[in-house]
Amino acid sequence: MAVSSLSLSLASTALPNRLNAPHSANTSKPAVVSFHSIITCSRDTTCNEDRNCNRRPLLLGVGVLALSLLPASSLFAEVIPQNYEAFVDLADGYSYYYPSDWREFEFKGHDSAFKDRYLQLQNVRLxxxxTDKKDIHDLGPMEEVVLKLVRHVYSAPTQVANVFDMQERTIDGKNYYTFEYTLTSTNFSRAAFATIAIGNGRYYTLIVGANERRWRRVRNKLKVVADSFKVLDI
Structure with a gap:
């Protein structure tokens, strides 16, 4: 059975050193990665249909298996921040962090999603x-792309859209746009970060946000999620 996506956390901060250490002829035991759970999924050919997933809680150690499943060794070259876990979808080629006290849920039209157990509007979804584009630069200048998305794609006609910050970063040769914005209507306002990237013939969008009234308290926490998004080669 193929494992298509993994929700994982590193057993200790020493793990990256073990993974990156040179192999010795006397080494007989591989590095061990601890998984909180494994999600096995059956996927249809369409990207945005809901998946039928069975979660099997367990704790197991895998060495060579984990290393062979993860094509990007840089995924484990950094320590996952405290109070976060990493979600890795090997089949669809992406990963990101989410707060460890959040829970997975189904968000229609999205491939994965996690939310605060008490505040449903505080969530991340991917x-x-x-796309036939090769890179987000093919979409146009960052300012033009971001304003068009926020004002004409993310917002409804009854909402006022504002963009506060735009950032570009490059990781392992892949380019990402991350931007902060709010959507305000008569009775409600939501703030969010979005990160977009292109790879594997796909245009990825990660959005993590909350009610604007709570934004000051959770902004930095959610920025970690937005900045953690990575596209993996598949």
Whole structure:
């Protein structure tokens, strides 16, 4: 049975050193990674349909298996921040961190999603669509792309959209746009970060946000999620 996506956390901060240490002829025991759970999924050919997933809680150690499943060794080259876990989808080629006290849930039209157990509007979700573009630079200048998305794609006609910050970063040769914005209507306002990237013939979008009234308290926490998104080669 193929493992298509993994929700994982590192057993200790010493793990990256063990993974990156040179192999010795006398080494007989591989590095061990501890998984809180494994999600096995059956996937249809369409990207945005809901998946039928069975979660099997267990704790097991895998050495060579874990290393062979993860094509990007840089995924484990950094320590996962305290109070976060990493979600890795090997089949669809992406990973990101989410707060460890959040819970997975189904968000229609999205490939994965996690939310605060008490505040449902405080959540992260990931979606992607096919594209013939090779890089987000192919979409146009960052300012033009971001303003168009926030004002004409993310917002409804009854909402006022504002963009506060735009950042570009490059990781392992892949480019990402991350931006902060609010959507305000008569009775409600939501703030969020979005990170977009292109790879594997897919246009990925990660959005993490909360009610604007709580934004000051959770902004930095959610920025970690937005900045953690990575596209993996598949």
């Amino acid at each position: 979606s992607f669509i096919p």
